[in-house]
Amino acid sequence: MPQALIDPLLExxxxxxxxxxxWQGHLTALxxxxxxxxxxxxxxxxxxxxxxxxxxxxxxxxxxxxPAICHRRPCPVLDPCRETSPS
Numbered sequence: 001m002p003q004a005l006i007d008p009l010l011e012x013x014x015x016x017x018x019x020x021x022x023w024q025g026h027l028t029a030l031x032x033x034x035x036x037x038x039x040x041x042x043x044x045x046x047x048x049x050x051x052x053x054x055x056x057x058x059x060x061x062x063x064x065x066x067p068a069i070c071h072r073r074p075c076p077v078l079d080p081c082r083e084t085s086p087s
Contacts (some may be wrong), residue, residue, distance in 0.1 A: 001032075001035050001040045001041065001044075005030075005032050005037055005041070008009075008029060008030040008031065008032075009032070009041060012026070012030060014026060017068070023045075024038070026078065027041055027042075
């Protein structure tokens with residue numbers, strides 16, 4: 001997501017929402033209207049909540065060492081919310 005869309009999320013006083021409708025309204029009010037950017041904001045918020053609540057402490061990720069399926073960097077498959085072209 002472009003930094004211009006991330007900054008309002010960080011600066012907004014509201015950090016908890018009763019339901020999806022309120023969250024979507026919040027994103028729209030902040031000017032985050034594109035489906036891709038809304039998805040990225042939502043995934044980031046969910047990840048932040050998981051980290052904040054320490055739900056993954058002690059979790060171990062095991063990899064089989066298989067190579068990534070992407071041959072370019074940044075990899076939109078492995079990091080779909082990273083902007084790879086100007087908006």
